[in-house]
Amino acid sequence: MFTRVRGTQDILPQDSFSWQEVEEGARRIFSLYGYQEIRTPILEKASLFNHSLGETTEIVQKQMFEIKHSKDHLVLRPEGTVPVVRAFLENNLNKTKDAGKFYYIGPMFRAERPQKGRLRQFHHIGAEAIGSISPYLDIEIISLSDRLLKEFGVKDYEIVLNSLGCSKDKAGFAEELRSRLKGRLAKLCPDCQKRYKRNVFRILDCKNAACKKIISSLSLTCDYLCSECRSHFESVTRGLESIGISCQLLPSLVRGLDYYTRTVFEIRHNRLGSQDALGAGGRYDNLVSRFAGGDTPAIGFAFGVERLLLARDHHCVPCARCLIYVIPLGQKAEEKCIQLLHSLRSNQIAADMDYSGRSLKAKMRQANEANAGFCVIIGENELAKGVVTLKNMACGEQEEVKQEELIEKIKNL
RNA sequence: GUGGCUAUGGUGUAAUGGCAGCACGGGAGACUGUGGCUCUCCUAGAGCGGGUUCAAAUCCCGUUAGCCACCCCA
Numbered sequence A: 001m002f003t004r005v006r007g008t009q010d011i012l013p014q015d016s017f018s019w020q021e022v023e024e025g026a027r028r029i030f031s032l033y034g035y036q037e038i039r040t041p042i043l044e045k046a047s048l049f050n051h052s053l054g055e056t057t058e059i060v061q062k063q064m065f066e067i068k069h070s071k072d073h074l075v076l077r078p079e080g081t082v083p084v085v086r087a088f089l090e091n092n093l094n095k096t097k098d099a100g101k102f103y104y105i106g107p108m109f110r111a112e113r114p115q116k117g118r119l120r121q122f123h124h125i126g127a128e129a130i131g132s133i134s135p136y137l138d139i140e141i142i143s144l145s146d147r148l149l150k151e152f153g154v155k156d157y158e159i160v161l162n163s164l165g166c167s168k169d170k171a172g173f174a175e176e177l178r179s180r181l182k183g184r185l186a187k188l189c190p191d192c193q194k195r196y197k198r199n200v201f202r203i204l205d206c207k208n209a210a211c212k213k214i215i216s217s218l219s220l221t222c223d224y225l226c227s228e229c230r231s232h233f234e235s236v237t238r239g240l241e242s243i244g245i246s247c248q249l250l251p252s253l254v255r256g257l258d259y260y261t262r263t264v265f266e267i268r269h270n271r272l273g274s275q276d277a278l279g280a281g282g283r284y285d286n287l288v289s290r291f292a293g294g295d296t297p298a299i300g301f302a303f304g305v306e307r308l309l310l311a312r313d314h315h316c317v318p319c320a321r322c323l324i325y326v327i328p329l330g331q332k333a334e335e336k337c338i339q340l341l342h343s344l345r346s347n348q349i350a351a352d353m354d355y356s357g358r359s360l361k362a363k364m365r366q367a368n369e370a371n372a373g374f375c376v377i378i379g380e381n382e383l384a385k386g387v388v389t390l391k392n393m394a395c396g397e398q399e400e401v402k403q404e405e406l407i408e409k410i411k412n413l
Numbered sequence B: 001g002u003g004g005c006u007a008u009g010g011u012g013u014a015a016u017g018g019c020a021g022c023a024c025g026g027g028a029g030a031c032u033g034u035g036g037c038u039c040u041c042c043u044a045g046a047g048c049g050g051g052u053u054c055a056a057a058u059c060c061c062g063u064u065a066g067c068c069a070c071c072c073c074a
Helices: A013-032 A044-050 A058-063 A081-090 A134-153 A167-187 A190-198 A199-206 A210-218 A227-242 A286-290 A307-312 A331-346 A360-369 A382-387 A404-413
Strands: A041-044 A066-069 A072-076 A098-108 A121-130 A157-163 A247-249 A261-269 A279-283 A297-302 A324-328 A351-353 A374-378 A387-394 A398-402
Touching: A013 A098, A013 A121, A013 A134, A013 A307, A013 A382, A041 A044, A041 A081, A044 A072, A044 A081, A044 A157, A044 A286, A058 A324, A072 A098, A081 A098, A081 A286, A081 A297, A121 A134, A134 A157, A134 A227, A134 A261, A134 A279, A134 A297, A134 A398, A134 A404, A157 A227, A167 A190, A167 A199, A167 A210, A167 A261, A190 A199, A227 A247, A227 A261, A247 A307, A247 A360, A261 A297, A279 A307, A324 A331, A324 A360, A331 A374, A331 A382, A331 A404, A374 A382, A398 A404
Parallel strands: A157 A247, A324 A351, A324 A374
Antiparallel strands: A041 A072, A066 A072, A098 A121, A121 A297, A157 A261, A261 A279, A279 A297, A374 A387, A387 A398
């Protein structure tokens, strides 16, 4: 009864600094690249995802947390792209501008079996650039991902890249794949036999040895791409090379969500065990038009924040605060100290006070633990003289300071 | 969702059916008003529910949670 929901976690003060660091770093980089924050609700209509992620995807079939409330069929959002597209259209941003670049940071929900790097409530940092077909935007998105990882201090990641082609190419390739696999269907693993019907592309990244062998025997190439898609992809790879971003081309790279077209990429890290994708993204040139008609190509990506934190090797600690720790001895002193505390804080000086009523020694220990730069001690002696004792915790020196001069004194430290 | 492994003070761990021990942490104290180092003492434990047994942390069943692989995906 008094426990967390499975697959969720509390982020305690000792960890929240790392989160803040990642979030603040992300905001800085996004604004450097001209992306603006968009915040969409966590709660969305179930139909929004049912119609966009693909009816047969795992997420739609069994991973959404559903909320039924009177006649509404709602879900906790399982990903961020579709809500951003919804907000883009619902607020007529497609009519006021020809393109928009957005980023978002927030929780997503999927009812998967929890594992390291795989939670039921997890957090995405993502970006969406809506309204342009330019391959230079693909380059921008991938270099933005790369830049973010550098900002976060993640090392030893690998960017893998592929093009799925336009929807025609995808359909043609799916058909070709099915016909070439048909005769060997029985040799595929049971999962792949299901994938054959449901999402044939997924067979390409099966981990089963027998399936891998069959896949490699097909000797797949990018030949199924139409000339436009091929030249788009060539522009992307050439551009990435020109700005020094190394990617590995991986013809077997596919994505689990139906809306992806053309450029897709994934960023992998070996520290994450089985959940090795730090982030992924790609084009979704037909998703917007599916809701609103017209032709609005787009591209986006998202990182998993929990996975980013696993991949960073340093554990962040907030740098030592310049804190004044106020120690009263006795009740009269306490009354004096709350006034002092108030005026310290009013002067933008970080200050905390010991309310424990324990011995001075214990209070000093607390001051030490709070990482205080200075202690202010007020007891009977100080009250009688109208002074406070100011102690430098680093060197241990202390002096008496007149109460009315304390603020100025501390400001000048 | 499938298969498997694990579960001991706040944390990390030890004890192979027979007195639950250690380290860290937390508290008090070592010149009655001074922290960090050291020392002393104290503190606090078997996830939950059943079962087997004279006796269970230990064996069995269930459950919950975490982890591993698959699956999925960020």
